[in-house]
Amino acid sequence: MAPFFVGGNMQDIDKLGDELQAAVEAAGSLDDLEAVRVSALGRKGEITSLMKGLGAMDEEARRSAGTALNALKDDIAAAIDARRGTLQNAALTEQLETEGIDITLPARAEARGRIHPVTQVIDEVVAIFADMGFSVAEGPDIEDDFHNFTALNIPPEHPARQMHDTFYLEAERDGAPLVLRTHTSPVQIRHMQSTSPPYRIIAPGRTFRCDSDMTHTPMFHQVEGLAIGHDIHMGHLKGCLEEFARVFFEVDNLRMRFRPSHFPFTEPSAEVDIGCSREGRELKIGEGNDWLEILGCGMVHPNVLENVGLDPDEWQGFAFGMGIDRIAMLKYGIPDLRAFFDSDLRWLRHYGFAAFDVPTLAGGLAR
Numbered sequence: 613m614a615p616f617f618v619g620g621n622m623q624d625i626d627k628l629g630d631e632l633q634a635a636v637e638a639a640g641s642l643d644d645l646e647a648v649r650v651s652a653l654g655r656k657g658e659i660t661s662l663m664k665g666l667g668a669m670d671e672e673a674r675r676s677a678g679t680a681l682n683a684l685k686d687d688i689a690a691a692i693d694a695r696r697g698t699l700q701n702a703a704l705t706e707q708l709e710t711e712g713i714d715i716t717l718p719a720r721a722e723a724r725g726r727i728h729p730v731t732q733v734i735d736e737v738v739a740i741f742a743d744m745g746f747s748v749a750e751g752p753d754i755e756d757d758f759h760n761f762t763a764l765n766i767p768p769e770h771p772a773r774q775m776h777d778t779f780y781l782e783a784e785r786d787g788a789p790l791v792l793r794t795h796t797s798p799v800q801i802r803h804m805q806s807t808s809p810p811y812r813i814i815a816p817g818r819t820f821r822c823d824s825d826m827t828h829t830p831m832f833h834q835v836e837g838l839a840i841g842h843d844i845h846m847g848h849l850k851g852c853l854e855e856f857a858r859v860f861f862e863v864d865n866l867r868m869r870f871r872p873s874h875f876p877f878t879e880p881s882a883e884v885d886i887g888c889s890r891e892g893r894e895l896k897i898g899e900g901n902d903w904l905e906i907l908g909c910g911m912v913h914p915n916v917l918e919n920v921g922l923d924p925d926e927w928q929g930f931a932f933g934m935g936i937d938r939i940a941m942l943k944y945g946i947p948d949l950r951a952f953f954d955s956d957l958r959w960l961r962h963y964g965f966a967a968f969d970v971p972t973l974a975g976g977l978a979r
């Protein structure tokens with residue numbers, strides 16, 4: 613290196629300075645930059661070597677060359693520092709972009725499964741009645757004649773048995789064939805037989821009748837309600853069901869009608885209609901002048917209480933039975949009941965509910 617400097621050629625120093633500045637700017641990474649630094653300022657670097665050559669110069673040349681070299685050294689060192697800062701910033705930015713956590717992403721991937729409308733509606737019904745002090749009771753899908761009929765004041769040969777389109781099984785108990793339960797009312801009997809009053813239960817579950825069309829499937833769902841106490845009367849029944857229907861259908865002034873009816877296990881008995889409008893194929897709950905039946909109910913028949921060993925003079929109360937699939941269709945505008953049980957994933961994706969949105973009265977029944 614020394615020879616080109618022997619003459620103390622300032623233009624050469626300038627030229628070297630330009631080259632080194634260009635090399636610093638061109639360094640694309642911290643490693644490249646370090647290589648440039650070593651080649652200029654390292655022990656055997658160009659500037660270092662030139663400085664070593666200063667001792668061999670005469671005084672005047674040494675002074676001017678020394679000043680110029682020191683300035684060059686400072687300039688290049690400063691340029692390297694600046695470039696290092698730029699490269700470090702770029703590296704950090706890139707790291708942040710590639711390794712950063714995108715906080716706009718949902719914390720949990722959307723679950724692929726959906727909650728079936730029947731399950732959803734059962735959860736909603738349970739939430740509403742739980743708030744009124746009811747707890748959930750269950751019974752078996754396969755019932756015996758006594759619990760499904762006789763204890764409910766439907767003796768053998770009673771015409772109501774025909775109306776139930778019963779599935780009879782080959783197996784028998786107590787000389788009568790077992791059945792797939794035709795309603796959830798046997799859960800009333802089982803609950804009263806196994807615990808002592810007062811009672812306040814609801815019993816959602818599967819029920820079976822030999823019937824199939826747009827609005828009937830051989831398997832369907834009901835929810836039974838039973839409240840027995842010392843002075844429960846029909847006003848309680850009415851208030852309870854009105855409260856339920858308004859909360860469930862989310863219509864504050866929902867019109868309701870209690871129509872006299874007949875069930876062997878209640879006296880008096882009623883069927884309950886809610887107000888609706890039917891325009892063309894569209895059905896709207898809570899509007900218009902039409903009526904739609906949603907449940908059967910009544911005051912528990914004294915014979916039923918006696919059948920489970922309760923004194924009807926001491927204990928009275930009400931019961932009701934409601935079709936779950938039916939109120940699900942009404943609330944969520946689902947036209948064909950049969951599709952409920954087709955296990956078609958496209959249907960479930962459309963009508964199903966998000967798995968993490970558990971219905972509560974405080975948080976909202978359906979979202």
Ligand code: PHE
Pocket residue numbers: 794795796797875878908909910931932933934
């Ligand atoms: N079990 C009746 C049915 O399936 C409904 C009902 C239940 C009616 C309780 C009155 C009381 O149709």
